[in-house]
Amino acid sequence: xxxxxxxxxxxxxxxxxxxxxxxxxxxxxxxxxxxxxxxxxxxxxxxxxxxxxxxxxxxxxxxxxxxxxxxxxxxxxxxxxxxxxxxxxxxxxxxxxxxxxxxxxxxxxxxxxxxxxxxxxxxxxxxxxxxxxxxxxxxxxxxxxxxxxxxxxxxxxxxxxxxxxxxxxxxxxxxxxxxxxxxxxxxxxxxxxxxxxxxxxxxxxxxxxxx
Numbered sequence: 741x742x743x744x745x746x747x748x749x750x751x752x753x754x755x756x757x758x759x760x761x762x763x764x765x766x767x768x769x770x771x772x773x774x775x776x777x778x779x780x781x782x783x784x785x786x787x788x789x790x791x792x793x794x795x796x797x798x799x800x801x802x803x804x805x806x807x808x809x810x811x812x813x814x815x816x817x818x819x820x821x822x823x824x825x826x827x828x829x830x831x832x833x834x835x836x837x838x839x840x841x842x843x844x845x846x847x848x849x850x851x852x853x854x855x856x857x858x859x860x861x862x863x864x865x866x867x868x869x870x871x872x873x874x875x876x877x878x879x880x881x882x883x884x885x886x887x888x889x890x891x892x893x894x895x896x897x898x899x900x901x902x903x904x905x906x907x908x909x910x911x912x913x914x915x916x917x918x919x920x921x922x923x924x925x926x927x928x929x930x931x932x933x934x935x936x937x938x939x940x941x942x943x944x945x946x947x948x949x950x951x
Contacts, residue, residue, distance in 0.1 A: 745799045749799075750799065751939075751947075753795050753798045754796060754943035755940055756795065756939075757796070757939060758788065758795060758935035758936060758942070760935070761784075762787075762788065762931040762933070762936065763928055764783075764787040765781065765783065765784040765934075766930060766932065767927070767928060768783045768787070769781055769863065770923065773923075774862070779868065780824070780868075780871075784817060788938075789810060790813065793806070793810035793811070794806060794809065794810065796809050796887065797809045808887065809887060812882045812883045812887065816879035817875070819878055820876070820878035823878060824875045827871075831868070831871045832864075832870070835867060835869050835870040836867055838870075839854065839866075839869075857906075857907055857910045857911055858910060859910055859926055859927060860923055861923075865910040869907050872902045872905070873899045873900070873903030873906075876898045876900070876901060877898060879938075879942075880895040880896070880897060881894075881895050883946065887946060893945050893948065894942070897942065897944060901940065902934070902937075905935075905936075905937035909930045909937070912929060912930070913927070914926050914930070916929045
């Protein structure tokens with residue numbers, strides 16, 4: 741990354757790059773309905789790793805840097821999905837338990853919010869927020885190794901970003917999709933926002949802690 745690049749430009753480019761990867765992720769999941777029941781589709785590794793990786797080094801366009809960033813994305817998402825998959829059940833049920841004890845959840849408004857963090861017909865998003873958090877942390881680790889940034893600041897930002905995105909994305913996605921009475925719009929909006937939020941958190945960490 742060119743050190744002269746402004747933070748705003750860097751955040752914007754990464755929001756677009758990861759957002760495009762998320763848009764394709766959502767479209768792929770929608771195209772496989774009703775057979776898909778999980779958000780962790782293998783094609784997300786390709787779409788997020790490719791477009792996200794390119795956007796992270798957009799202002800430093802050498803083939804070497806692009807290759808390193810894209811490879812970091814592929815490995816981060818791939819290993820993240822595998823490791824998170826190993827712990828998916830304890831993480832899923834722990835995430836549900838934590839959400840259930842949040843004070844505002846156990847009431848009619850909370851029930852509606854809980855409904856909105858998942859996508860129709862049967863894809864859970866927000867219920868897997870701890871899985872997303874772990875996956876995001878692993879993604880951040882790989883980017884920190886390949887792009888030579890400080891590790892911990894990028895790990896926690898990436899984990900927090902993807903974890904929050906898994907809760908915020910489907911709520912906004914469902915609200916907009918319901919407004920247009922379109923499941924497709926719900927999916928595209930949800931996963932675009934997941935990508936955008938992750939991209940912002942990742943680029944924030946890389947810009948601040950590059951070495």
